[in-house]
Amino acid sequence: MTSEVSVGLDEGKHLVQRSHGYAIAEFALAIPALLIVVAMSVSLVGLTVTQIQLESAAALGARIVGRGDPIPDSFRNSLPEGTEIVIEPDAEVEVVQFTLKTTKNISFMLFPYRIDLTASSRARLEPVFEEFG
Amino acid sequence: MDRTKKSELGQISILVLATTIAFLWATLAIGMLAEVLVAQQRLNAKAEAIALAGALEIEFNQDQACVVAQEFSTKNMGTKTECVADSTNIEILLSEPNPNRFLSEFLPNIEASSRAGIASDN
Numbered sequence: 001m002t003s004e005v006s007v008g009l010d011e012g013k014h015l016v017q018r019s020h021g022y023a024i025a026e027f028a029l030a031i032p033a034l035l036i037v038v039a040m041s042v043s044l045v046g047l048t049v050t051q052i053q054l055e056s057a058a059a060l061g062a063r064i065v066g067r068g069d070p071i072p073d074s075f076r077n078s079l080p081e082g083t084e085i086v087i088e089p090d091a092e093v094e095v096v097q098f099t100l101k102t103t104k105n106i107s108f109m110l111f112p113y114r115i116d117l118t119a120s121s122r123a124r125l126e127p128v129f130e131e132f133g
Numbered sequence: 134m135d136r137t138k139k140s141e142l143g144q145i146s147i148l149v150l151a152t153t154i155a156f157l158w159a160t161l162a163i164g165m166l167a168e169v170l171v172a173q174q175r176l177n178a179k180a181e182a183i184a185l186a187g188a189l190e191i192e193f194n195q196d197q198a199c200v201v202a203q204e205f206s207t208k209n210m211g212t213k214t215e216c217v218a219d220s221t222n223i224e225i226l227l228s229e230p231n232p233n234r235f236l237s238e239f240l241p242n243i244e245a246s247s248r249a250g251i252a253s254d255n
Contacts, residue, residue, distance in 0.1 A: 033149070037160065041156060041160045
């Protein structure tokens with residue numbers, strides 16, 4: 001604990017500087033920084049999960065389209081909200097490209113940020129046989 | 134006045150700094166792991182698509198199943214494929230270099246395999 005002679009109105013009295021309580025003040029200042037880092041980690045995990053989900057869905061979608069089937073509602077409903085489906089069949093090389101695009105909002109405290117995620121997969125178009133009888 | 138009592142000044146700062154650095158390292162590790170996981174998922178999907186492309190030939194053109202699968206792989210996925218086919222199914226093995234430079238020291242390649250065949254009547 002330090003003390004020094006003060007000046008001004010209370011001239012002559014000793015000014016006492018207390019150091020306890022600093023810990024709480026520092027903690028209060030440092031907590032937002034720590035929370036931002038934790039939020040970054042959590043957001044990164046969320047982004048990874050969504051990307052893996054999209055990759056898996058794109059592979060499945062390409063397979064469905066390659067078989068010549070329509071995209072079922074259950075497939076659309078399983079995708080993250082606002083996902084765009086792009087289907088590009090190439091009959092010449094008998095391949096279909098199935099792409100999924102979505103935007104994920106992440107927010108670090110007061111700063112919202114949008115990240116575009118894309119997953120694409122290709123599948124061979126299966127030959128369609130006419131049914132007999 | 135208790136002179137043995139230590140000042141609290143800076144104690145929490147060190148603790149928070151250490152925790153923040155630990156979390157930043159953890160975030161970096163998660164990022165690297167995520168990159169490899171996504172690459173592995175892509176490779177799995179590629180192997181599946183290549184196996185299915187080859188499996189279409191098994192019933193009527195069995196000799197060409199591997200050739201078709203490898204052609205599909207080279208043209209559409211840009212990867213070389215190991216392939217084994219018999220009268221009922223085709224097996225594909227894909228291998229790509231690990232996309233993460235740091236993790237590639239421990240795991241140089243990521244691999245995926247897939248098997249496809251003619252569906253049984255049962």
